[in-house]
Every structure is written in structure tokens, then in C-alpha cells.
Amino acid sequence: MARVTLTQHLIEQQRAGRINADLRLLIEVVARAVKAISVTISKGALADVLGNAGSDNVQGEAQKKLDVLANEILLQANEWGGHLAAMASEEVEEVHQIPFDYPRGGYLLLFDPLDGSSNIDVNISVGTIFSVLKNPPGEGEPSEAAFLQPGRDQVAAGYALYGPSTMFVLTIGDGVHGFTLDREMGSFVYTHPFMTVPHETSEYAINASNYRHWEPPIKRYIDELVQGKDGPRGRDFNMRWVAAMVADVHRILTRGGVFMYPVDAKCRDKGGRLRLMYEASPMAMIIEQAGGAASTGRERILDVIPQKLHQRVPVVLGSAAEVERVEEYSRQG
Ligand SMILES: O=P(O)(O)OC[C@H]1O[C@](O)(COP(=O)(O)O)[C@@H](O)[C@@H]1O
Numbered sequence: 001m002a003r004v005t006l007t008q009h010l011i012e013q014q015r016a017g018r019i020n021a022d023l024r025l026l027i028e029v030v031a032r033a034v035k036a037i038s039v040t041i042s043k044g045a046l047a048d049v050l051g052n053a054g055s056d057n058v059q060g061e062a063q064k065k066l067d068v069l070a071n072e073i074l075l076q077a078n079e080w081g082g083h084l085a086a087m088a089s090e091e092v093e094e095v096h097q098i099p100f101d102y103p104r105g106g107y108l109l110l111f112d113p114l115d116g117s118s119n120i121d122v123n124i125s126v127g128t129i130f131s132v133l134k135n136p137p138g139e140g141e142p143s144e145a146a147f148l149q150p151g152r153d154q155v156a157a158g159y160a161l162y163g164p165s166t167m168f169v170l171t172i173g174d175g176v177h178g179f180t181l182d183r184e185m186g187s188f189v190y191t192h193p194f195m196t197v198p199h200e201t202s203e204y205a206i207n208a209s210n211y212r213h214w215e216p217p218i219k220r221y222i223d224e225l226v227q228g229k230d231g232p233r234g235r236d237f238n239m240r241w242v243a244a245m246v247a248d249v250h251r252i253l254t255r256g257g258v259f260m261y262p263v264d265a266k267c268r269d270k271g272g273r274l275r276l277m278y279e280a281s282p283m284a285m286i287i288e289q290a291g292g293a294a295s296t297g298r299e300r301i302l303d304v305i306p307q308k309l310h311q312r313v314p315v316v317l318g319s320a321a322e323v324e325r326v327e328e329y330s331r332q333g
Pocket residue numbers: 090112114115116117118207243244245246261
């Protein structure tokens with residue numbers, strides 16, 4: 001059977017009227033940047049890409065060399081694309097404007113260039129997450145306010161997983177579709193049509209070392225999972241934690257599960273650990289498109305109205321039955 005590439009898949013989506021040419025080409029440019037990041041990451045210790053960059057990002061976190069490199073690759077590739085009005089990145093404090101003499105378009109691109117940065121130096125999976133919004137009508141360069149749209153208004157969202165193979169997973173609001181990089185051919189091949197998340201699961205992902213900092217509803221929920229057959233749930237649960245949201249979400253899209261980064265005493269002042277606009281919202285769109293649910297524990301992530309670009313939120317996403325249970329425990333207090 002002939003292999004379908006990402007390019008062919010996107011042309012079919014355009015023919016079917018699901019995307020326009022600009023959005024198609026924008027996604028192609030992101031995918032091209034992802035290939036460059038994949039090549040850079042896979043060099044590992046053979047190139048000077050491991051370790052700290054010696055700088056801090058807007059979040060006050062030490063940047064890894066690969067955080068900086070992946071950010072530069074994405075910014076440079078997309079500046080030239082001609083389909084964007086502006087960009088926003090985890091690694092850049094302000095809105096990144098398109099240079100004035102470059103072609104422009106009607107979309108806004110947001111990304112976490114390198115997700116799971118603590119995994120880089122130990123050669124474990126990392127990822128890239130991106131989100132696409134429409135630039136609201138208006139004069140001049142888009143300000144931060146142009147980006148502050150709820151996740152339900154995203155026109156596309158996706159991630160790249162740099163694991164044993166590199167994958168590109170995409171939604172344009174018509175299901176979730178996965179592509180695997182054929183390194184010899186240099187193209188993404190359509191390998192995972194209509195990825196889905198089952199309603200029920202027996203697997204969860206949480207950084208359990210934060211247990212003493214959690215709020216009572218989260219402690220109650222996890223306590224019950226840990227008690228397994230001997231507790232109120234009456235069955236055993238398995239646990240996984242990759243420490244890269246992309247990899248944990250990809251596992252959930254492959255075999256189900258629930259992923260949680262709740263607000264805790266350590267991150268309460270910041271509102272949570274994960275960033276709303278380029279981590280939680282795109283992953284929430286992907287998970288909902290795959291039939292799962294994504295919540296802050298109190299409300300649907302896609303309905304959160306952002307107040308600022310680098311806002312953080314609590315995250316519970318994956319198999320809907322478990323997400324609903326966490327919401328129920330949170331309501332009960
Ligand atoms: O260090 P912890 O508490 O395990 O947190 C891991 C979480 O932090 C993140 O790495 C945050 O993303 P960045 O690496 O982009 O900052 C998530 O991918 C992951 O789920």
C-alpha cells in the first residue's frame with residue numbers, strides 16, 4: 001500500500017475544506033522545524049547540545065542548550081513562512097514579532113520548543129508542543145492581548161515526540177492524527193489515523209514526590225488508586241511518569257490513562273506548574289479530539305480565559321471517567 005505523508009494528508013484536508021492553504025503551509029513549516037530539532041537532539045553528546053545554556057528563561061528556569069536551540073529553530077523557520085502575524089514561546093518573555101520586511105499572515109503560533117527539558121541530559125524522551133490561533137482583526141503588530149484567547153478557539157494544535165522514533169501528532173479539529181518520521185526519506189508518514197483515548201483506564205501519571213504538597217481532593221484520589229483492589233476502587237492501578245508531558249500524553253493517546261499536574265503548595269502562587277497557552281491548551285484540544293477530557297480539576301481547560309501569555313494552570317487530562325472523578329472530588333473539597 002502506498003504510504004501517505006503529512007504533506008499529502010494536509011492537501012487532502014484542504015481539498016475537503018477543513019483547512020485553507022495558509023494553515024496547511026504553516027503546519028508544514030512547523031513540521032520542517034521539528035525535523036531539524038529531531039536531528040539536533042539525536043546528535044546527543046556528539047555535538048555540543050547537552051547541558052545548561054547558562055541563562056534563565058522568563059519563568060526563571062535555567063535554560064538547557066537544547067531549549068535555546070529548539071526555540072531558535074522554530075522562530076527562524078516560521079518567521080519566513082509568510083502565514084503568521086506573530087509568535088509566542090515559553091523561552092521568550094514578550095510576543096515575538098515577524099521582522100517588518102518579511103511576508104505576514106493571519107495566524108498566531110505559540111510553542112513550548114522543548115518539553116521535558118530535565119530529560120535531555122539523561123537521553124530520555126522530550127517533545128515540542130504547539131498551538132495555532134487566528135490573529136484578531138486590528139491594525140499593526142499583535143500585542144499580548146491578541147494571544148489571550150481561550151483554548152477552544154485554537155484552529156490547530158499538535159506536538160512532536162522525540163523518542164525511539166520521532167512522531168508528529170496533529171489535530172485541526174477533525175480527530176487526532178499521528179505521523180512517524182522516516183529518517184532516510186526525510187518525511188513524516190501517516191501511521192496513526194484517528195488516535196483515541198478510552199473512557200476508562202487503570203493507569204495514572206503524577207509526580208508523587210509532591211504528595212505532601214497536594215490539596216486534600218488530590219490526596220484522596222491518589223490514595224484510592226494506590227490502595228487498588230483493597231480500596232474503594234476495587235481494582236489495581238499502574239503508574240508511569242516520564243517527566244515530559246508530551247511523552248506522558250502520547251502514552252495516554254496510545255493506551256489510555258490519566259495525567260495530572262495539580263496545583264500544590266509549591267506552585268500555588270504561580271497558579272500551577274504547566275503553562276496554559278502552549279502546554280495545557282494544545283494538549284487539551286488533542287485529548288478532547290481523541291475522545292478524552294481535560295480539566296483544571298474545576299473547569300474545562302479549553303474554557304479558561306487567559307490573563308497573560310505565560311499563565312500556569314493545574315492540569316488533569318486523559319480518560320474521561322477519571323478526569324470526571326477528580327472534578328467530583330474537587331467539588332466535594
Ligand atoms: O519535574 P517534574 O515535577 O517531574 O515536572 C515535569 C513536568 O514539567 C515539564 O517538563 C514542564 O515542561 P518544560 O520542560 O517545557 O518546562 C513537563 O513536561 C512535565 O510533565
